[in-house]
Amino acid sequence: MRVPKNLGDVIYSYRYRAELPKSIQETAGKGKTWLIRGIGRARYRFVLVTHKPIVPNPSMTATKVPDATPGIVAMYALSDEQAPLAILRYNRLVDVFTGVACYSLQSHLRTTAPGLGQVETDELYAGVDKRGAHYVFPLQAKGRKDRLSIVQVEQDVAVCRDKFPSLVCRPIGAQFVAENVIALFEFDEGENGIGVASEKHYKLVPADELTEADLAPIESESPSSLYPSTGIPEVLLAKVVSPCEWRPTPGGSGRRHEISSQLKHSDDNRRRAARC
DSSP: OOSOOHHHHHHHHHHSSSSOOHHHHHTOOEEEEEEEEEEEEEEEEEEEEEEEOOOOOOOOEEEEEEOOHHHHHHHHHHSTTTHHHHHHHHTTTTHHTTEEEEEEEEEEEEEEEETEEEEEEEEEEEEETTTOOOEEEEEEEEOSSOOOOHHHHHHHHHHHHOOOOTEOOOEEEEEEHHHHHHHHEEEEEEEEEEEEEEEEEEEEOOOOOOHHHHHHHOOOGOOBBOTTTTBBBBSSSEEEEEEEEEETTTTHHHHHHHHHHHHSEEEEEEEEHHTT
């Protein structure tokens, strides 16, 4: 076997991009898989977890969005993650997907996270909703040949908890699935670790290709199915039981508590609290 020039590239590839060799995968057992998690600077550990690949749903329809990518960017965009990042940014797909006004904070943030060592996030967005609640959206983007990694999502969450403890962290994944079609995922942390909370596909098309049918309201996405001020699926949010009582959704994660904590201090809820 030829020794690689950079041993670090081997670890990086198997953590984030490539499948582990079959001889290693077979030791995991049915329904399980091995992850390589960081446990400090230049230190790693194999961890056996339930196999939950992040793969775009092939039967999901794509929502058409007018392509706002500048022509010169489309001409010269490279095939690595830089192209998806630019396309997401120019078309404001993170805003469309999350229902929050989002702003690119930093690209390729390389930093350290407690207990993990050095990590890198493709892009960070900061966002604000109509009630004034603030969010941080760490984003991982992949081209068609690469795959999203749950390890990277875990690292994104750890970085946001360390660097932005007062913001609600909503990790996002983006995967190109076909020509001008992008799958977006939002992840949530529950009892069994991090998993996919929502998925949506978007197809970028010239504006003159949009029809009246494309622009018609969709019944299944009426305002009643979304939290009225943020556009976040209701299952991801705490529910207001009464003007004076906030209660997390059963089986929810700590992130729901963070969201409800921010929302209950909005102007509307301050007035409610004054009556309690």
